[in-house]
Amino acid sequence: MNLFKKFLKYSNTTKLQKIIRIYLATNLKVSQKVKNLRQIFNALDKTGKGEISFSNLESMSSQLMNVLDINKEKLLKIFKSIDINKTGYVEYSEFLAAGLDVMLINEDKNIDMVFDFLDSDKDGYVKSSDLAKIFKGDFGRMSIDSNSIMEELHCNPNDKISKKEFLTDVQRMIRRENSIFVMSNEEEEIFDF
Ligand SMILES: [Ca+2]
Numbered sequence: 001m002n003l004f005k006k007f008l009k010y011s012n013t014t015k016l017q018k019i020i021r022i023y024l025a026t027n028l029k030v031s032q033k034v035k036n037l038r039q040i041f042n043a044l045d046k047t048g049k050g051e052i053s054f055s056n057l058e059s060m061s062s063q064l065m066n067v068l069d070i071n072k073e074k075l076l077k078i079f080k081s082i083d084i085n086k087t088g089y090v091e092y093s094e095f096l097a098a099g100l101d102v103m104l105i106n107e108d109k110n111i112d113m114v115f116d117f118l119d120s121d122k123d124g125y126v127k128s129s130d131l132a133k134i135f136k137g138d139f140g141r142m143s144i145d146s147n148s149i150m151e152e153l154h155c156n157p158n159d160k161i162s163k164k165e166f167l168t169d170v171q172r173m174i175r176r177e178n179s180i181f182v183m184s185n186e187e188e189e190i191f192d193f
């Protein structure tokens, strides 16, 4: 499994994709793939508290960091991007969000589910005011403002987005990110742990 590669990619992904991933990681039923991630997480969680520290991640990655052009600073950047709620640790849902397979994110029914969550006043559109409500709740610590999410969707703060538009935009976003982040076979092998 190219987990490290997924982490790297995740650190460069849009805020919206991180929100989508966190939501799905928390709400999707457990599949076999997710079970494997649980095992890796447990192995990294040296204290058994349900959280991974930066030094846990660093010890796992030391070989990779030597081989690749990744210094401690860059690894810390990756770690911080996964630690969405800024606790200083990576909890399981955050780990899962970063490791979720892109195929899962790309499924229409899953994007639909995220849309229904984001449409917090249930009027059939996602607006800046819906997002603002969400960022006051559990997602509040993400330090994300609703207008920057609207921007990622190429919308003005006053626009509203239908479910159909949201689906198209998210799928386009995923395609664009996949095309930017391409690795050679050699790199793929190094990242395979
Ligand atoms: Ca955290």
Ligand SMILES: [Ca+2]
Binding pocket: 118, 119, 120, 121, 122, 123, 124, 125, 126, 127, 130
């Ligand atoms: Ca709405």
